[in-house]
Amino acid sequence: MKVRIYISLKKGVLDTQGKAIENLLVKDFNYNNISNICQGKFIDINIDEVDKAKIKDIVDNICDKFLVNKVIEDYNFEIIS
Amino acid sequence: MKAAIITFPGSNCDRDSGDAIKKLNGDVKNIWYKDNHINNDIDLIILPGGFSYGDYLRSGALASVAPIINEVKRHAKRGVHIIGICNGFQILTEIGLLKGALIRNKNLKFICRQVALKVCNDNSKFTSSFYNDQIINIPIANMDGNYFADSDILKYHEDNNNIALKYCSNNGDINQDSNPNGSVNNIAAIFDNSKKIMGMMPHPERAIGFNDYGSDGINIFSNIG
Numbered sequence: 001m002k003v004r005i006y007i008s009l010k011k012g013v014l015d016t017q018g019k020a021i022e023n024l025l026v027k028d029f030n031y032n033n034i035s036n037i038c039q040g041k042f043i044d045i046n047i048d049e050v051d052k053a054k055i056k057d058i059v060d061n062i063c064d065k066f067l068v069n070k071v072i073e074d075y076n077f078e079i080i081s
Numbered sequence: 082m083k084a085a086i087i088t089f090p091g092s093n094c095d096r097d098s099g100d101a102i103k104k105l106n107g108d109v110k111n112i113w114y115k116d117n118h119i120n121n122d123i124d125l126i127i128l129p130g131g132f133s134y135g136d137y138l139r140s141g142a143l144a145s146v147a148p149i150i151n152e153v154k155r156h157a158k159r160g161v162h163i164i165g166i167c168n169g170f171q172i173l174t175e176i177g178l179l180k181g182a183l184i185r186n187k188n189l190k191f192i193c194r195q196v197a198l199k200v201c202n203d204n205s206k207f208t209s210s211f212y213n214d215q216i217i218n219i220p221i222a223n224m225d226g227n228y229f230a231d232s233d234i235l236k237y238h239e240d241n242n243n244i245a246l247k248y249c250s251n252n253g254d255i256n257q258d259s260n261p262n263g264s265v266n267n268i269a270a271i272f273d274n275s276k277k278i279m280g281m282m283p284h285p286e287r288a289i290g291f292n293d294y295g296s297d298g299i300n301i302f303s304n305i306g
Binding site: 009012013014016017020066067069071072 | 138139142146174175180181182184185186187188189227229230231234263
């Protein structure tokens, strides 16, 4: 299965890049109806597994061990194909 | 003093760190990140500055699982002094030897300049050349130098006296004006509880009397061994 893991900064951690993008869009491009921009990242992974519980175990494991720094980041994931 | 200096792919302050140790007549043992052994006669391990693995994923993240890290952890348990400078600080937080994390600078700019620092705890071999509240000058050069810790971690640091250095003005004022990168509470350097592991964003190896940055940095290394 193809899995997409979304990683974003935790609430309360200053998202400087999101803030800069927002400032630019609002102040320079005059999109006054835009706010609360957060920048994160996603990582696509193929996992040779069809059991959803097992996929969740694998994703949680690799996020805990390496992909996510839980001091500053949160994550979630979806099976996309 | 015998210092092991680890070079990761992308480290760029390993040689300067070696110059600091040599200036103190210490022995430098250069260690490659794929090595799997650091001798037990070592007094200090330096994780130098740079951009290990191009800062991919997060600064310090890929280096934190490099082969040599098991040896860093082993020596940490033995009580060997370990200093992580800039990218080395980021690596120490990613390993979990120090609490907190380093995120993008508040102004999103790479900042390279001299800063004033206030000594917050002189009770360690890294800081015992100084006295509490002394103002010293050491340059910073970082993009991800914004130290983040949540309220629990901050309380932990304060309860255990783990804050080593804070950014301040030339007069010693600790406030947002004297905070170059947005670090929480102006924190520039922290210890672990043993005070034998220190992470700092400023570069002491660039302030050893070889240039206009002064010589306060050499004192960070001078009491080890």
